[in-house]
Amino acid sequence: xxxxxxVFDAYDCPHEIHELTSSTPVYDMVKPLEEKQKEILYYLAIxxxxxxxxxxxxxxxxxxxxxxxxxxxxxxxxxxxxxxYQRYIQYWSLTTTQVAFVEWYINKHGKxxxxxxxxxxxKAIRRRLEHEQxxxxx
Numbered sequence: 001x002x003x004x005x006x007v008f009d010a011y012d013c014p015h016e017i018h019e020l021t022s023s024t025p026v027y028d029m030v031k032p033l034e035e036k037q038k039e040i041l042y043y044l045a046i047x048x049x050x051x052x053x054x055x056x057x058x059x060x061x062x063x064x065x066x067x068x069x070x071x072x073x074x075x076x077x078x079x080x081x082x083x084x085y086q087r088y089i090q091y092w093s094l095t096t097t098q099v100a101f102v103e104w105y106i107n108k109h110g111k112x113x114x115x116x117x118x119x120x121x122x123k124a125i126r127r128r129l130e131h132e133q134x135x136x137x138x
Contacts, residue, residue, distance in 0.1 A: 014042035037072050081105045
């Protein structure tokens with residue numbers, strides 16, 4: 001058995017899905033989900049099952065599975081947006097993917113504003129400050 005399969009199987013429990021991440025914010029968003037939500041998230045997002053397959057296993061309709069999943073993903077996206085938006089509007093360091101997500105969320109939901117491009121002189125000041133070493137205190 002390949003090593004990654006052994007590691008994956010160690011966490012092969014939908015109710016422990018929050019243990020699959022090393023990101024504290026993601027952990028904090030997934031851990032409080034209800035058990036049925038964790039199960040749906042696990043099988044659709046991690047195991048890549050179809051809603052139809054999961055519906056058969058759970059004895060539900062695939063429409064219900066998709067509805068629960070869409071609501072849960074929307075809630076997680078809202079929490080993620082709230083977490084990233086303050087950093088975004090203050091021009092703090094964000095990955096390109098995080099910036100793209102925030103701007104997509106603003107366009108889709110009409111919350112917040114798209115920030116103006118940071119002026120070049122401000123970028124130069126920030127780069128200089130990032131590379132300066134703090135003066136040690138004696």
